[in-house]
Amino acid sequence: MANIQKRPNGKWRARYRDLDGKEHARHFDRKIDAQRWLDEVTASLVTGQYVDPRSAKKLFKEYAEEWRTRQPHRPSTAKAVAQHLRCYAYPAWEKRALGAIKPGDVQKWVTDLTTTHGLAASTTRTVFNTVNAVFRAAVRDRMILHNPCEGAKLPAVPRKRVVPLSVEQVRRLSAEIPARYRGLVLLGAATGLRPGELFGLQLRHVDLLHATMSVEQQIQQTAKHGVYVGPPKTTRSYRTAPLPKVAVQALHAHLRDFPVSGPEGWLFTAPEGGPVVYTSFMDGSWRPACQRAGKPKGTGPHALRHHYASLLIKHGESVKTVSERLGHTNAAMTLNIYTHLWPDSEERTRAAVDRAYADDGSADRSDLPDAEAA
Incomplete structure (x- = not known):
């Protein structure tokens, strides 16, 4: 149930009840803005995309710890995940609410992992993947509407060529x-x-x-x-x-x-x-x-x-x-x-064309007219 009422001070109050029956309200200077907000909330409720505003206020560390303890990680993975969060994520966002962390915050954090903490590009990507998993879970749990890790630019990992033993x-x-x-x-x-x-x-x-x-x-x-x-x-x-x-x-x-x-x-x-x-x-x-x-x-x-x-x-x-x-x-x-380690494609391409022309003598250009040969 939702409605809009004009307040004695001239503001427009928009109200609705969420799926748990909890009432939420916001005040607007214009009625059209109040109606637009209610329309967005109603659409999210109908499509199943609704996010309770209270959920986004949950602290990042609190949610991340809940997420971490319920994952079916093998011991080695669990140890790495706990280290990623404790050493790199919590110092940055321990007291920040989930909904308060924006894409710009994530991008700065990623950059700091290499410039301030001195992590290698591959390690930075691994730590980022852990935090990204936390935010993806938060979106699935309807804690936040969007994942702030989406679109983050990660450092390129230099490709090391494997030199196999003989x-x-x-x-x-x-x-x-x-x-x-x-x-x-x-x-x-x-x-x-x-x-x-x-x-x-x-x-x-x-x-x-x-x-x-x-x-x-x-x-x-x-x-x-x-x-x-x-x-x-x-x-x-x-x-x-x-x-x-x-x-x-x-x-x-x-x-x-x-x-x-x-x-x-x-x-x-x-x-x-x-x-x-x-x-x-x-x-x-x-x-x-x-x-x-x-x-x-x-x-x-x-x-x-x-x-x-x-x-x-x-x-x-x-x-x-x-x-x-x-x-x-x-x-x-x-x-x-x-x-x-696979054979060079350029050499295979040349060899394929050469084989095709080798049998009929087409590769020999001595018989072509001068103009065509030129």
């Missing part, structure tokens, strides 16, 4: 790493599994008879939750990886030297037993092996994944196939990382 480099690394992880290195290079996926392999995931391996879990590590078994990174990360001969041979050798007891036994274990822990593996085995093998400083286990992708590309596999083997969310992600 076959010889992988062999040298596998020779330098402790024997208990030699199979892990060769398996990573031959299947493209993520480090956590390699650590999470159990004997039940391996089918040497059919030369396949199923990816169903990964080992993760956070300060709060310690070492734990979690699901693969994305839905697409659940996959069955074909095992080339080099992987089958490496697994046979590994299981011979390091037997696994039962289907639930870990394929690769820490020296003291149990699954491989990333930090201990890096400090105790991977980095020393890289140094002995002459690898560039900063080379991580992910380099084995890049090596695998480069082999598939070199031997003509499509973007779709490479994306599926790596368990990427989509083919666009694969192209974004490895596009420079």
Whole structure:
């Protein structure tokens, strides 16, 4: 129910009741402005776009904390989200109401992340995505009408070209790493599994008879939750990886030297037993092996994944196939990382035209009339 009344002071009072029966009112100098406001409110109520003015007054931090605690984040993601909000969002908007944060405020905040806080462009984008998720949820919950993050200009992320390891480099690394992880290195290079996926392999995931391996879990590590078994990174990360001969041979050798007891036994274990822990593996085995093998400083286990992708590309596999083997969310992600490894399109274009004209002699211009040849 809505109505407009003229007040003794000459103002026009517009009133309406929201879906909860709460009355709202505003005063205007002109009746036409009061009517326009009521029309807008009525339209939003009818279309389901109504936002209670009281909702927008809720503090950003209060709503963000409610949003954060009800998200089904895995522990590593939950830790990152909490850090983004605590370190970068709350200092800026802790005492600001949701509806008081405007697009200009967001743009200045994004710029300050790089200029004041010194964050890399990629980190700035990650922090922004967290805050953007909060505001998107606020719009869905009818707390605010518009998301102030929409249209924000983000810093460009410099594209780093992946330089994959050669076959010889992988062999040298596998020779330098402790024997208990030699199979892990060769398996990573031959299947493209993520480090956590390699650590999470159990004997039940391996089918040497059919030369396949199923990816169903990964080992993760956070300060709060310690070492734990979690699901693969994305839905697409659940996959069955074909095992080339080099992987089958490496697994046979590994299981011979390091037997696994039962289907639930870990394929690769820490020296003291149990699954491989990333930090201990890096400090105790991977980095020393890289140094002995002459690898560039900063080379991580992910380099084995890049090596695998480069082999598939070199031997003509499509973007779709490479994306599926790596368990990427989509083919666009694969192209974004490895596009420079595919054969140069300019050379393919020249070769295609040259082949078309090579058979009939049309490429020879000596017989053309002078005017046409010119």
